[in-house]
Amino acid sequence: MEKKILLTACVLGFTAIILGAFGAHALKKTLNPEQLNSFETGVKYQIYHAIFLLFIGMSSIITLKEKAIVFYLTLIGVLFFSGSIYILTTSSLTGIKSKIFGPITPIGGLLLISSWGYLFYSILTKK
Numbered sequence: 001m002e003k004k005i006l007l008t009a010c011v012l013g014f015t016a017i018i019l020g021a022f023g024a025h026a027l028k029k030t031l032n033p034e035q036l037n038s039f040e041t042g043v044k045y046q047i048y049h050a051i052f053l054l055f056i057g058m059s060s061i062i063t064l065k066e067k068a069i070v071f072y073l074t075l076i077g078v079l080f081f082s083g084s085i086y087i088l089t090t091s092s093l094t095g096i097k098s099k100i101f102g103p104i105t106p107i108g109g110l111l112l113i114s115s116w117g118y119l120f121y122s123i124l125t126k127k
Contacts, residue, residue, distance in 0.1 A: 001064050005057035007072050012050035012078060019043050019086070027090070035089045042085035049078050049112065056066040056119070073115035080108025 020043040036099060056062075056070050084104040091098035 001057060001067055001071070002057045004012075005053050005067060008071070008075060012046055012047070012053065013123045015042050016047040016050060025040060031089060031103075038085055039089040042082035042089070045112070046078055046082040049074050049115075061126065062119070062122045066118070070115050070119050070122075073111050073118060077111030077115060078107045080104050081112060082108070084108060094117035 004126060020040070023031075023036060023039045027039060031039065053071065053074055056074075060111055062070070079097070084101040087094075087096055087101045088098045088105070090096075
């Protein structure tokens with residue numbers, strides 16, 4: 001499980017860097033400032049949670065089962081939160097009908113909050 005978490009953290013990290021550079025260079029010319037700011041928010045949360053997963057993968061204070069729960073909450077949360085933001089902000093360029101993705105963003109945020117909350121609970125209940 002640790003290897004899976006660490007590899008996922010690496011993928012989230014390097015794709016966040018790529019998307020951040022893409023936003024700063026290619027999208028800067030095509031998105032309005034509000035859209036670009038939203039896109040950057042998605043990138044920030046993706047990189048924050050890549051680092052979070054690195055910590056989870058290397059931590060010895062929580063069990064493998066607890067790591068798995070935090071991992072899946074975080075992964076799905078990032079995909080929903082950041083992914084929906086990427087789709088929403090670039091829909092004028094991609095032509096993707098984005099209205100369906102609006103409600104997905106807060107679900108992703110709730111999953112990210114839940115991953116941190118579950119980690120807190122797991123650590124708090126250790127003897």
